[in-house]
Amino acid sequence: MRDRTLWTWHLFAGVVILVFLGLHMTIMHLDGTVRVFNPAPGEPIGWDNVAARMQSWFFAVTYVVLLGAALYHGLYGFRNILLELNPGAGLRRLVNVGLSLAGLALFVFGAWVALAAPGAFARMGG
Amino acid sequence: MADTLKQVVFRLRRFEPGKDAAPHWEDYRIEATPGMTVLDGLWKVKEQHAPTLAWRSSCRMGICGSCGMLINGRPRLACNTQLTELGTDVIAVGPLPNFGIIKDLVPDLVPMFETHRDLMPYLIREDVKEQDDPTGEYWQSPHELEQYLQFSYCIKCGCCMAACPTVATDPAYAGPMPLGQAHRYNSDTRDGGFAERRKVLEGGRGPWRCHFAGECSQVCPKGVDPAKAIQLMKRDLVVDLLRLHRRRPAAAVAPTPCGKRKDNIPAAPARTAGATAK
Secondary structure, three states: OOHHHHHHHHHHHHHHHHHHHHHHHHHHHOOOOOHHHOOOOOOOOOHHHHHHHHOOHHHHHHHHHHHHHHHHHHHHHHHHHHHOOOOOHHHHHHHHHHHHHHHHHHHHHHHHHHHHHHHHHHHOOO | OOOOOEEEEEEEEEOOOOOOOOOEEEEEEEEEOOOOEHHHHHHHHHHHOOOOOOOOOOOOOOOOOOOEEEEOOEEEEHHHOEHHHHOOOEEEEEOOOOOEEEEOOEEEOHHHHHHHHHOOOOOOOOOHHHHHOOOOOEOOOHHHHHOOHHHHHOOOOOHHHHHOHHHHHOOOOOOHHHHHHHHHHHOOOOOOOHHHHHHHHOOOOOHHHOOOOOHHHHHOOOOOOHHHHHHHHHHHHHHHHOOOOOOOOOOOEOOOOOOOOOOOOOOOOOOOOOOOOO
């Protein structure tokens, strides 16, 4: 894929991360003001609140989107660092394919966790 | 005869291919006079101590871009650098880094100019006949001129390339001079070659590896801001990819102004450059 396209996706991923990290900060640190994300009493990282969020399909989707954006953003940056070590054509292909496969595997695993969580928590009774 | 200011040491990076295994430093002591530039000092060293010393220079006034050198750790024009502004009695002069060395202070600029050529630094238009035999001038407003004017001040001295950390580590990266010049023509409303240059720029040789260290703009002896050109180029390429902006066709030929020329303004000279050779 052309570098222009990859770099444009890198920009988009950065914006997505910015938005969702803002959401994360709001949930974690403005819990006294914005209670909607922390319905149970106690800390935002307390079991009841974590369980409540994990059962929410809204959060499942945001986790998947954030996971994809963060993985792409980070791995693209890592790829740039590796390519600046000036590898040969074969090694360059290895970097591209290796990072793509690693990113895809991590995304599939992470997305499975996020999407399976609502059902799992529901079975546990919240 | 100019007054003697003080003794200074010129610490020069010497290298003669075929003779030296690697570049090395040699010291030469000369008398510095008021107003002396590094280039003047090099001439004095050559006259008094090292007749085989080699470097490039031509205009002596910061226009030709030949005498780019690494002077006390910073890429500068030797003709444009006064000894007094360096604030030291030891002037270390080496060839521009990030280039091969032909001899002594002469860098091999061929790779830079090959990349420059690949990015087509000239107006690309479809009206070839008009370019060969112009009937007027291409229309351009002062505002449109402002969009690229500062980038056209580039003298291709290579100082920006020598200062760029990405050029130092990534041989595939085109570098600030060629990219800045590609943007200079892309942002010229008389040009219609964006699509042609895009074929090179959207790949690995384009602006994507720029870390925005900004050193290119810091060292430019002409005050050009290639780092800005590269960021603007990224924006243009992304906007083009997302089809957020439709590029205008290259500017048309301006109609010949009508009206009577004032009596006290002499007539323009006859057209030159091929148009008269019929």
